[in-house]
Amino acid sequence: MPVPIKISEETFTPRQQAVLTAALDLLVENGDGITMTAVARRASCSKETLYKWFGDRDGLLTATVQWQAAKVRMPTVDRSHLSAKVLRESLEQFARDLLTTIIGEVSITLNRTAITHAAQEKDSLGNIVLENGPLAIRRRLKPILEAARDARLLRFSASEDAYRTFFGLVVRDVQIRLLLGDSGLTQSNVEANIEVDVKAATDQFLALYGAKANL
Amino acid sequence: MPVPIKISEETFTPRQQAVLTAALDLLVENGDGITMTAVARRASCSKETLYKWFGDRDGLLTATVQWQAAKVRMPTVDRSHLSAKVLRESLEQFARDLLTTIIGEVSITLNRTAITHAAQEKDSLGNIVLENGPLAIRRRLKPILEAARDARLLRFSASEDAYRTFFGLVVRDVQIRLLLGDSGLTQSNVEANIEVDVKAATDQFLALYGAKANL
DNA sequence: CTAGAACCGTACCGTACGGTACGGCTGCGG
DNA sequence: CCGCAGCCGTACCGTACGGTACGGTTCTAG
Numbered sequence: 001m002p003v004p005i006k007i008s009e010e011t012f013t014p015r016q017q018a019v020l021t022a023a024l025d026l027l028v029e030n031g032d033g034i035t036m037t038a039v040a041r042r043a044s045c046s047k048e049t050l051y052k053w054f055g056d057r058d059g060l061l062t063a064t065v066q067w068q069a070a071k072v073r074m075p076t077v078d079r080s081h082l083s084a085k086v087l088r089e090s091l092e093q094f095a096r097d098l099l100t101t102i103i104g105e106v107s108i109t110l111n112r113t114a115i116t117h118a119a120q121e122k123d124s125l126g127n128i129v130l131e132n133g134p135l136a137i138r139r140r141l142k143p144i145l146e147a148a149r150d151a152r153l154l155r156f157s158a159s160e161d162a163y164r165t166f167f168g169l170v171v172r173d174v175q176i177r178l179l180l181g182d183s184g185l186t187q188s189n190v191e192a193n194i195e196v197d198v199k200a201a202t203d204q205f206l207a208l209y210g211a212k213a214n215l
Numbered sequence: 216m217p218v219p220i221k222i223s224e225e226t227f228t229p230r231q232q233a234v235l236t237a238a239l240d241l242l243v244e245n246g247d248g249i250t251m252t253a254v255a256r257r258a259s260c261s262k263e264t265l266y267k268w269f270g271d272r273d274g275l276l277t278a279t280v281q282w283q284a285a286k287v288r289m290p291t292v293d294r295s296h297l298s299a300k301v302l303r304e305s306l307e308q309f310a311r312d313l314l315t316t317i318i319g320e321v322s323i324t325l326n327r328t329a330i331t332h333a334a335q336e337k338d339s340l341g342n343i344v345l346e347n348g349p350l351a352i353r354r355r356l357k358p359i360l361e362a363a364r365d366a367r368l369l370r371f372s373a374s375e376d377a378y379r380t381f382f383g384l385v386v387r388d389v390q391i392r393l394l395l396g397d398s399g400l401t402q403s404n405v406e407a408n409i410e411v412d413v414k415a416a417t418d419q420f421l422a423l424y425g426a427k428a429n430l
Numbered sequence: 431c432t433a434g435a436a437c438c439g440t441a442c443c444g445t446a447c448g449g450t451a452c453g454g455c456t457g458c459g460g
Numbered sequence: 461c462c463g464c465a466g467c468c469g470t471a472c473c474g475t476a477c478g479g480t481a482c483g484g485t486t487c488t489a490g
Contacts, residue, residue, distance in 0.1 A: 030335075031333075031334035031335040031336060032331065032334045032335060033335060035446085035447060035448085036447075036448065036449080037446095037447075037448090040468090040469090044468080045467075045468070045469095046467065046468045046469060046470085047448090047449075047450085047469090047470095048449095048450080048451085048452095048467080048468085048469095049466085049467060049468075051448090051449070051450080052466095052467090056448080056449080057447095057448065057449090109334070111391075111395070112330050112331070112333065112334040113334070114395055115327050115330050115331070115394045115395060116247065116327070116330070116331040116334060118327065118394065118395055118396035119246035119247045119324070119327040119328070119331060120245075120246040120247060120248060121246060123395075123396035123398065126394075126395035126396040126397070127395075127396070127397075127398065129395055130392065130395050130397055134388050134391065134392060161415070164387040164388055165384065165387065165419065167387055167388045168383035168384050168385075168386060168387035168388070169380065169383050169384065170383075171383060171388075171391075172379040172380065172382055172383035173349050173379055173382045173383070173386075175391060176326075176349065176386075176390060176391070177345060177349065179330045179333065179341075179394075180326070180329055180330060180333055180338075180341035180342075180344055180345050181333035181338035181341040181342070182341070182342075182345055183338060183342065200376070204380065204423055207422070207423060208419055208422060208423065250476085250477060250478085251477075251478065251479080252476095252477075252478090255438095255439090259438080260437075260438070260439095261437065261438045261439060261440085262439090262440095262478090262479075262480085263437075263438085263439095263479095263480075263481085263482095264436085264437060264438075266478090266479065266480080267436095267437090271478080271479080272477095272478065272479090
């Protein structure tokens with residue numbers, strides 16, 4: 001529980017959302033080159049308005065990241081009907097959503113932007129991305145894992161360790177390679193193997209933490 | 216085998232290495248803010264010399280990253296005496312080196328710099344970091360895994376999958392969280408748990424891929 | 431001792447970009 | 461119809477920084 005993060009929706013007006021969309025598009029296209037003038041031109045608004053609405057460049061960037069990051073959806077699982085089958089399907093759904101998200105251009109752009117930002121003693125963007133990415137997964141996954149343990153479907157001492165193992169098995173080196181622009185790892189390249197990887201990661205996780213044969 | 220990468224040592228003179236050291240220090244301290252003037256002042260050299268030696272800002276950055284990244288050492292394992300015990304120790308050594316590297320400030324800075332760079336359609340830095348990081352690990356680890364399979368110590372169909380699983384089990388979410396500047400994950404914080412994590416990752420990997428009880 | 435190469439320090443130039451100011455257009459309350 | 465608020469477009473300002481030019485100093489070769 002490090003720093004209190006502004007998670008609230010902030011309720012942007014439609015016009016403001018159009019501006020943020022323009023900013024995000026530019027971010028995805030031109031990398032971090034994004035200038036205020038470019039955003040203003042793309043969004044057909046004046047720079048004065050940008051500054052009025054978002055304060056400064058950082059404010060615009062923060063609003064963009066925050067607004068977009070909050071869109072990442074996360075599967076919800078009914079913890080009351082946990083069976084081996086339901087557990088497996090839930091885990092697969094988490095893995096699928098996680099993989100699908102991190103290989104998306106938007107996610108890559110957001111992570112790159114936040115990391116660039118973090119390289120300049122500013123960690124606000126990093127915290128927003130973390131909060132809506134890994135930490136959101138953790139919040140959603142942990143209760144399920146613990147419910148599964150209570151139902152004698154999983155066996156572990158610390159749910160934190162189980163969560164992190166799951167994360168590692170799913171993500172592997174995919175995210176860092178995409179962030180670094182690995183030429184041998186295109187988005188479509190990974191996309192084609194999602195289902196295989198999802199299955200493999202789930203199998204491995206259950207092999208490590210399953211209380212019995214959970215096929 | 217995407218793009219031919221300049222891996223050669225490039226043989227920098229001591230004076231040039233002093234300049235690169237200064238550049239790296241500034242990179243670690245000030246994040247990506249690094250200006251040519253700042254490097255020149257820190258290294259007590261003239262900007263003219265910087266441009267003469269490294270061409271432009273990108274050249275200096277590239278030289279710095281390349282020179283530093285090449286320093287990452289990687290354990291060498293004698294493949295001829297592979298036993299269960301030697302295999303385990305080798306894996307633990309790989310895991311330890313990998314973890315120790317990625318949590319270091321230098322590694323974080325290099326990765327951040329390369330990612331920032333990759334966000335601007337320049338992927339040269341990213342390739343250098345990849346080549347000396349994940350891909351170097353892979354080159355070193357794969358032969359060992361395959362030797363272990365030949366020795367009936369491990370069981371897998373594709374060494375690529377085994378390597379990536381190992382990577383995931385070791386790194387988990389540590390690297391991305393550090394890159395994003397997670398306030399709840401300090402370097403010393405992680406450092407204290409390296410041995411535990413190394414042990415856990417190795418145990419898990421052997422549990423998944425070991426041909427028998429490999430304790 | 432001299433010539434020249436290498437290099438330091440500093441001044442300088444051009445430009446890109448963050449941020450501000452302002453004139454003009456549109457729409458709405460009175 | 462008037463006035464005002466909000467916003468667009470553009471022009472403008474200040475500065476930071478990449479890159480160049482140049483005079484002065486040290487070192488080396490002959």
